[in-house]
Amino acid sequence: KPLVFSGVQPTGSLTLGNYLGAIRKFVALQEDNDCLFCVVDMHSITARLVHDDLKEQTRSIAAAFIASGIDPKEHIVFNQSRVPGHAELAWIFNCVARIGWMNRMTQFKDKAGKDRENASLGLLAYPSLMAADILVYRATHVPVGDDQKQHLELARDIAIKFNNDFSSRIEEAGLAVPLTMGEEKVNAYFPVVEPLIDGPAPRVMSLRDGTKKMSKSDPSDNSRINMTDDADTIAKKIRKAKTDPDALPGDVEGLKGRPEADNLVGIFAALSDRTKADVLSEFGGRQFSEFKPALADLSVTVLSPIGDEMRRLMADPGALDAILLDGAERANALAEKTMADVREIVGFV
Numbered sequence: 027k028p029l030v031f032s033g034v035q036p037t038g039s040l041t042l043g044n045y046l047g048a049i050r051k052f053v054a055l056q057e058d059n060d061c062l063f064c065v066v067d068m069h070s071i072t073a074r075l076v077h078d079d080l081k082e083q084t085r086s087i088a089a090a091f092i093a094s095g096i097d098p099k100e101h102i103v104f105n106q107s108r109v110p111g112h113a114e115l116a117w118i119f120n121c122v123a124r125i126g127w128m129n130r131m132t133q134f135k136d137k138a139g140k141d142r143e144n145a146s147l148g149l150l151a152y153p154s155l156m157a158a159d160i161l162v163y164r165a166t167h168v169p170v171g172d173d174q175k176q177h178l179e180l181a182r183d184i185a186i187k188f189n190n191d192f193s194s195r196i197e198e199a200g201l202a203v204p205l206t207m208g209e210e211k212v213n214a215y216f217p218v219v220e221p222l223i224d225g226p227a228p229r230v231m232s233l234r235d236g237t238k239k240m241s242k243s244d245p246s247d248n249s250r251i252n253m254t255d256d257a258d259t260i261a262k263k264i265r266k267a268k269t270d271p272d273a274l275p276g277d278v279e280g281l282k283g284r285p286e287a288d289n290l291v292g293i294f295a296a297l298s299d300r301t302k303a304d305v306l307s308e309f310g311g312r313q314f315s316e317f318k319p320a321l322a323d324l325s326v327t328v329l330s331p332i333g334d335e336m337r338r339l340m341a342d343p344g345a346l347d348a349i350l351l352d353g354a355e356r357a358n359a360l361a362e363k364t365m366a367d368v369r370e371i372v373g374f375v
């Protein structure tokens with residue numbers, strides 16, 4: 027079975043963007059894959075070092091995974107800091123990757139802002155830790171939203187450079203595995219990861235501005251739907267969502283140049299496991315005054331039970347901690363195998 031890995035940061039409340047771009051896809055992938063879903067607490071301290079509630083936030087991501095339908099017995103749910111192989115491999119990747127690669131990352135530029143000299147070194151090295159998260163399990167498939175695409179390309183570059191730099195040592199150690207890269211068959215140690223970004227809502231946009239990503243850090247709470255919003259709040263935010271004055275188009279082509287309409291149709295499609303074309307075949311020609319209540323109903327139907335279940339799980343932090351610990355032990359056993367190989371390849375005694 028293919029091995030799937032993905033991570034979510036425990037900072038701020040989870041949004042509909044996190045749910046549709048990532049968590050809902052995790053749930054679907056469980057059927058045919060072995061999966062690791064990680065709360066990346068070490069990534070959370072790259073932009074801001076001191077958090078008052080990191081433990082609670084970590085538990086709430088685990089609760090969101092489980093409430094959404096991830097089975098932590100069948101698959102692995104854990105937090106990153108508990109498996110030392112992530113940090114250890116990230117260090118080696120820091121020596122594989124080039125500073126220039128990191129400087130080109132748009133997320134680094136956005137988060138560091140104008141005062142780049144003052145950003146943490148961890149923020150710069152962020153994608154290297156992300157590559158280590160995936161490759162310490164030699165996972166091949168990574169479901170993420172569109173905003174993580176550039177980071178995953180970097181993870182591919184790191185794997186390729188590691189394989190090239192150490193190619194003779196990988197062979198000598200007898201650790202080379204056959205790998206197909208495009209047309210080419212090569213011997214290598216790390217796989218070149220495959221991002222899974224498809225689906226009708228790879229980039230859920232703000233409800234107030236269809237050109238901006240829906241984000242946990244947007245100052246306006248009306249710009250996003252949080253996974254823990256109650257039914258009234260969800261309905262109110264959708265009612266208030268920015269739209270244009272025209273009716274919905276009959277086909278996907280007609281969404282061009284209408285970012286708000288495109289976003290709401292994408293959300294509807296993702297929440298109902300339909301395509302945008304299919305949604306428009308039902309709602310084409312109708313006004314937003316008809317579409318929005320249908321979208322609000324659908325959102326409440328899908329999200330309310332998840333929010334309720336999250337609150338129920340959060341009421342028992344001990345049980346969540348036990349799940350995270352069990353996941354970390356299983357993850358660690360896998361990571362240790364890779365790290366033993368990597369130490370041998372690099373030449374550490």
Ligand code: TYM
Pocket residue numbers: 031032033034035036043044045046047048066069155156157159160168169170171172173174177227228229230231239240241
């Ligand atoms: P994070 O915590 O910012 O977001 C978690 C996941 O949610 C997706 N996402 C969105 N998708 C669609 N529309 C949106 N508006 C939206 N906002 C967020 C993100 O793309 C992501 O999939 N660096 C990662 C976490 C990470 C990771 C990894 C992911 C660390 N190591 C290894 C994959 C593999 C992050 O900060 O995601």
